Structure formats: structure tokens, C-alpha cells
Amino acid sequence: MSSLCVLLGIRHPIIQAPMVGVSTPQLAAAVSNAGGLGSLGVGASTPAQARELIEQTRALSDKPFNINLFCHRPAHADATRESAWLEHLRPLFAEFGAEPPQQLREIYLSFLADPAMLELLLEQRPAVVSFHFGLPPQDWVDALKAAGIRLLACVTSSAEARLAEAVGVDALVAQGIEAGGHRGVFEPERGDAAIGTLALVRVLVRQCRLPVIAAGGIMDGAGIKAALALGAAGVQLGTAFVLCPESAANAAYREALKSERAHATAITSNISGRPARGLSNRLYGDLGAALPDYPIAYDAAKALHAVASAQGCHDFAAQWAGQGAPLARELPAAELLAALVAELEQA
Amino acid sequence: MSSLCVLLGIRHPIIQAPMVGVSTPQLAAAVSNAGGLGSLGVGASTPAQARELIEQTRALSDKPFNINLFCHRPAHADATRESAWLEHLRPLFAEFGAEPPQQLREIYLSFLADPAMLELLLEQRPAVVSFHFGLPPQDWVDALKAAGIRLLACVTSSAEARLAEAVGVDALVAQGIEAGGHRGVFEPERGDAAIGTLALVRVLVRQCRLPVIAAGGIMDGAGIKAALALGAAGVQLGTAFVLCPESAANAAYREALKSERAHATAITSNISGRPARGLSNRLYGDLGAALPDYPIAYDAAKALHAVASAQGCHDFAAQWAGQGAPLARELPAAELLAALVAELEQA
Numbered sequence: 247m248s249s250l251c252v253l254l255g256i257r258h259p260i261i262q263a264p265m266v267g268v269s270t271p272q273l274a275a276a277v278s279n280a281g282g283l284g285s286l287g288v289g290a291s292t293p294a295q296a297r298e299l300i301e302q303t304r305a306l307s308d309k310p311f312n313i314n315l316f317c318h319r320p321a322h323a324d325a326t327r328e329s330a331w332l333e334h335l336r337p338l339f340a341e342f343g344a345e346p347p348q349q350l351r352e353i354y355l356s357f358l359a360d361p362a363m364l365e366l367l368l369e370q371r372p373a374v375v376s377f378h379f380g381l382p383p384q385d386w387v388d389a390l391k392a393a394g395i396r397l398l399a400c401v402t403s404s405a406e407a408r409l410a411e412a413v414g415v416d417a418l419v420a421q422g423i424e425a426g427g428h429r430g431v432f433e434p435e436r437g438d439a440a441i442g443t444l445a446l447v448r449v450l451v452r453q454c455r456l457p458v459i460a461a462g463g464i465m466d467g468a469g470i471k472a473a474l475a476l477g478a479a480g481v482q483l484g485t486a487f488v489l490c491p492e493s494a495a496n497a498a499y500r501e502a503l504k505s506e507r508a509h510a511t512a513i514t515s516n517i518s519g520r521p522a523r524g525l526s527n528r529l530y531g532d533l534g535a536a537l538p539d540y541p542i543a544y545d546a547a548k549a550l551h552a553v554a555s556a557q558g559c560h561d562f563a564a565q566w567a568g569q570g571a572p573l574a575r576e577l578p579a580a581e582l583l584a585a586l587v588a589e590l591e592q593a
Numbered sequence: 594m595s596s597l598c599v600l601l602g603i604r605h606p607i608i609q610a611p612m613v614g615v616s617t618p619q620l621a622a623a624v625s626n627a628g629g630l631g632s633l634g635v636g637a638s639t640p641a642q643a644r645e646l647i648e649q650t651r652a653l654s655d656k657p658f659n660i661n662l663f664c665h666r667p668a669h670a671d672a673t674r675e676s677a678w679l680e681h682l683r684p685l686f687a688e689f690g691a692e693p694p695q696q697l698r699e700i701y702l703s704f705l706a707d708p709a710m711l712e713l714l715l716e717q718r719p720a721v722v723s724f725h726f727g728l729p730p731q732d733w734v735d736a737l738k739a740a741g742i743r744l745l746a747c748v749t750s751s752a753e754a755r756l757a758e759a760v761g762v763d764a765l766v767a768q769g770i771e772a773g774g775h776r777g778v779f780e781p782e783r784g785d786a787a788i789g790t791l792a793l794v795r796v797l798v799r800q801c802r803l804p805v806i807a808a809g810g811i812m813d814g815a816g817i818k819a820a821l822a823l824g825a826a827g828v829q830l831g832t833a834f835v836l837c838p839e840s841a842a843n844a845a846y847r848e849a850l851k852s853e854r855a856h857a858t859a860i861t862s863n864i865s866g867r868p869a870r871g872l873s874n875r876l877y878g879d880l881g882a883a884l885p886d887y888p889i890a891y892d893a894a895k896a897l898h899a900v901a902s903a904q905g906c907h908d909f910a911a912q913w914a915g916q917g918a919p920l921a922r923e924l925p926a927a928e929l930l931a932a933l934v935a936e937l938e939q940a
Contacts (some may be wrong), residue, residue: 252781282888301653395615404919406857424789442771442789444819445916452920463792472791472819569792572751573799577775 250457250479253416254396255310255373257281259480259585261419261459261468262487262579264314264376265427265547266290267564272298275306276579281587283374284309289316290354290541293366300370310373312398315357317380318520319433321539323352328542334535335546338528338562349546350538358382368393376400378449379520380432382412388414398459400430402446403439409455417457419482422446424463425569426485428522429513438521444476451477465573467589469575483586485568498560500543500576508571517564524566597804597826598744600763601721602657605630605934606827607817608766609834611661611723612774613637614911618646620839622653628934629937630721631656636663637701637888640713641713647717647768653940657720657743662704664727665782665867668886670699675889677806681882682893685909691900695891707728711832715740723747726759726867745806747777749793749828754801764804766829769793771810773832773915774858775869785868791823798824812920814936821889830933832915838925845907847923855918863928864911872911 250259262269262277263288279327286295286303296313297479302352302410303311331469332346339346357377359362364386367375375390382390387421391414398409400419407418421430422443431438441449443462450458457479461470463472473481488495488503495503502508512567513528529547537543549560567574575582598605607618609624622630627677634648635643638917643660645820648882670921679693704710704724711733714722722737723745737744738761747766754765767791768777778785787918788796790809804826811820814832820828835850836843842850849855854895859873863880866887868880876894884890898909914921922929 305899351727370903422789423787424792435701439916440770440915441789442769443791444789444809445771445812448810448812448816448819448917449919451815462816463789463795466796468798468823469791472795472822473820475822476815569786569788570795587789 248479249437253284257284260483260586261285263482263484265484268488268492268493268495270492270494271302273490273579274303276492277583278307278311280580280583282583283313284313285314287339288313289314293362297366301371312376313372314376314378317358317377317382318356318540320356320359321352321542327536330540331535331538332546335550338550339553342553342557347549352541353541353545355539373396377431381410384413393543402431403506404449404453406432407450409458418450418454418460419459419461420447420450422462423570425461426523427566428520434521439483446474463568463570465570467586470586470590485571485574487579489574490579490582492579498563499565502565502575503571511569511571513569517547522566523568524564528561539565595826601630605694607933608632608756608829610829610831615835615840615842617841618649618653619837620837620926621650621658622813623839624930625654625656625658627927627930629930630659632659632661634661636661640709644713645875647719659676659721659723660719661723661725663779664705664724665703665887667706668699668889669705669732674883675885678885680884682897686900689900690902695897696890700888700892709854719887725777730755731760738777749778751796751800754797755778756802758801764806764808765797766808767797771807771916772808773870774913775867781868793824794820794823810917812913812917814933817933831913832918832921834926836921837926837929845910846912849912850918850921858914858918864894870911870915871911875908
């Protein structure tokens, strides 16, 4: 059993990525029950919603699972920029006979601005908590560790890895450019080194003391074996789990992921206000206007998607997917995990 | 011995990337003599220069080596665009008390426009010929194969892999986004899927019949083992060989590669007119003007670098490097190859 398995209390060093909007208690529990580490993304949840998700998961599994938090710099509202963005999107709303919303909201709080969420975690004590977009303050990290919770931090560069090591997390999730969903980059306004999984994992393994969990482009046992060959202690797979019946992905998303479109992922900030990789659609590319802060921009994209999808149009959906998308399989999570383990052992 | 080794007549499935400006007969011969496949980039050479490079290599090794050609769409000269670009660069030349050149030249021909180069290859019959930026016409491929030459094509996507398979090359070099130097993308004006090495190799292995050679971010035996775990038949390493004493890299380039700057590679088209990854400098980023065609733009960057470096300034150098750059080692090529093989066997 690997040291990461001991650290996290799991049988196989395979983590199901948190994926807000896709992860469910059913998915997380199925993965954890099969010996991996299931995850729930609660970055867009209130503490009350997070509590319910945790309790639902506990009702389905007595195994360790992971709760993921968004640690972005809290949004800065800017009515002028937000109005301009909505005006910019007006023609797209008009295609569906709709108007853009009057104004945009910060649809969820950063963990950094949500001490009630910290209280919930300290009360619920999930086995594992992971951070995306940055790190919480030192005293929060210390409190979570003192509560016996194992901490993971997503990093995309050596510099971010050093910050995560300094604050005292237990392991690093090395997110390569292949990964679907939001880039974990701490400060995207300062650029993105955009490092591929293979290079990032190997550099971090060579330069860091902490266990490195490889994420991005891993879809099968061969991918897992490659990550382990690089010195990774484990792997995190997201896109590989989207087609599981336990995921919350809707029919259009599943269909898109199974189509030729799976070859055409791209990164855009236009949907949420932060860079994220998904199946390219009409919201990708340079839309030529300044974006509201994350996640204020997301409110606009969600409104546009709502009016479009109500008329059967999915051209504005957030269908996150990584560059391994053409290899996604449609299997129940337990079967997928068993297949990954079998492939890894035979590879 | 792997099937790729049999195909190419080598002992270890490790290819030294061609790297115009870095590769030398000494480097290629040392790699080939050590059981890998040395490469010479002749994309910027005339047939007479290429002949000399081949003859020099043959004088140093009786082992197979690889000759790499640039198969880009021949440059389209555009005096207006070129003058505008030179005017745009004028303030940079002025920093060194210099004027930009009066006009720019197509400093080397595409292989596609150079039938004399085809004649040379058919006469010299190197063991292996590889293509970058695209593919030659079917009858050229057929002629090279009929001459007993093994053919490799660099591809960056499934679509390019299908084109290479259709024309009948013997193996694919899957160039992930980590790779240093010029992106092999056939038509960069139509976009770049920018796929990481891990995802690209695994997708191509699953979807193609040809052997896949992994390139991008591989720096040591662990990286090679990872590529083989993904199903690659072999690997191609470029940045790993830049610090070899046999390479043509100058002192400033070597120093930069050994510095913290190795963590900050980026892709720019500003230097040559086509996207290439290197150590970021003042020519990277959006310079805000339309570029001349490749390689006409390169003439401008080389002129600027010449006046700057003459005054000890290396802020405009083409110092190509991949995302594994922080792991580059300074070893003679034969020792590096032996180290790679030893690490692979023990990994």
C-alpha cells in the first residue's frame, strides 16, 4: 500500500476530482466504497448545502472522502464592468427572445470569506479537505489539521507548490494543462505557466518533499501507471468520471463528451471569470470585452445558458472536460474504478 | 528490443530531437554511437549545407541517424506587412543605436519548395528522415520510402496523425505542449489544440496503428518510463540535450537554461513567425502588430538579436526550451544517454 493510501486511508491511490456541478454524494460514495477517494465540490455551496451533501455521502459510505473548497480572492463587484459585459452579451440573449439580467450577483462566496464553512468543516471533520485556486490562511490550515483532517492543495507551478508546502498541506495535486474544469492557478491575472501534466509532475516530484498527486489527461490504467512512473504518489481523474451514471452531468453534456467534440477542448475565462477547460462552444474565444470578476461572470453565463437550454440550445453550456476526453468511458463508478485498478495491475 | 528499435536500427528507443541551431554532427553522432538516434535539423540549410552536415556525421558514426525537414507552407512575401513589422521593431533596434534592416528575406526554403533537397536525400539515403510543420507530397514520401529511408512525422493532434498515417510514414512523433522549440502544428493560423504530452500520447496510442514516439517534457528515465507506460514505442528529447558540450548552444543560452528562467518558458510566434516554446524574453507576449510569414519574421528577430548580442544583451535571443527545462543536465551526450538508459532500467 502506497504512503498516499496510508495518509488518506484509501486502498487505491485514485482520487475522483471534485467537479462542482458533476460530483454527487452518489458518485463520491461509489468511488470511496470501491477503494478510491471520492470527492465533493462544495465551492459553490452554502455551509447548509455542504452539510447536507456531507451527510448524504456519509449515509452511503463509511469510507474517507474529500471535500473541496474554492480559495479564490473574493470577488470585487464592479457595476460598470458588469453592465458592460451584460450589454456585450445582449445579442446572444436576444437570439432566444430574452433580455440579459438587470444585474449580476456573486453567486457564491470564496472559502476565504466564509468562516461559517470553516466551522462546518471543523464540526463535520471529513477525512480529507482540498483547496482550489489558492490556500486558506495559516490559522485555518492549522485548525483543520488539528481536527485530524488531511489537506490537499491544487498547484500548477513550482512557485504555487512552494506556497502550499510552506502553509503545511499534506500533499499536492499537480494539475497539468490537460485537466478539465477550472485551472487551479492562484492568480490568473498574473499569467499561467500552462505546464503539461508530464512535465509538471516530474518537476514537482524532483523539487518538493510532499507527495504529488498527478491530475490532467489521465483516463485509464496506462495513464495512472505513467503518473506513478513519474514519481507521483497517486492520481486524480475528473473527466473519466463524468459519464458515470452517478454523476450530475446532464444528457447534453454526456452526448457532447461522447461526440467528436471531445477532441476540441479549450480554455476560456468567459464562462465563469476564471480560466477553465471544457468542450469548446460559442462562449469560447475572444469575446472582446472586459470580464466581471469570478464568479460574478458565471452568473451571466448561467443566465444565458438557462434561456438557451430552455429552447433546446446547448451552445452556451459549461461542459468542462480535459484533453483526455476522447477516452472517456460510460461505466458505473465502481466498475470504472475496478477497471482502472485492473488496467494498472496488468499494464 | 522494441519494434521501434528494429524499425530504426537502434539499440535504445531514444531520439535526440533535431533542434536547428543546437544540433551538430558531433551531437548526432554521439547519440547514435551510444545506441540512440541522433538527429540533424537541416530545415534552415541549403542542400549543399545539408550534404556537408550529413557527411560530417557519417565521418563520426556508422550508425543510423535522422535528418529533419521543415514542411511548412512556403512563405508568402508581403512588403507592406514586413515594413510595418520592421517599423514596429525600430525602437528596439534604436536601444542599440541601430536601424532595422531595409527589408526582410525568406531566409530558408520550405522542403516543399526545395526539390534539390529531395534529390540530396535520395542520393545520401540517411537511415531516417523526419518531417516538421506538415508533410511532403505523396510522391516524395513514396520516393523516400522506395530509397529505404524510414520516415517520421511530427504531429500535435489526432487530425494531423490521420494525415500522417494516410501518407504512409513509419511512425509518429507526438509532440505535446511541453515541448521546446517550434510547435509542429501543420496550420497554426487555424489554431492549436495545445495538447499535453500525457494526453496526446495516450489518445494517439489508442487511436492510431503506427508506433508513437512521445515528445515534450521528457528529461530523464522516469519520463521515458512514463511515456512507455502510455504505450509509446519510444521518446524524443530535445531540451535534455541542449547543455551537452556537443550542442551548438552558446554560453548565454546555456546560462539561461541553468537559471531560474528555466521555469518560465512560453510560446511565441514573434521570433520566427510560427509558434515556438522557449525561455521567455522581451520578444515574448503580444507585441501588437501583424507578423510577417514564417520564416521571414525570423530574419528580423535574428537581426535584432545580432545588434543586441554584439553589445552583450541577450534579451532577444531564440533560446528554445521545453517545460522540463528545470531538469536539464550538463553531461556529454554519451553519458547522458547512458544515464537515461540506466534510469529507465532501474526506474
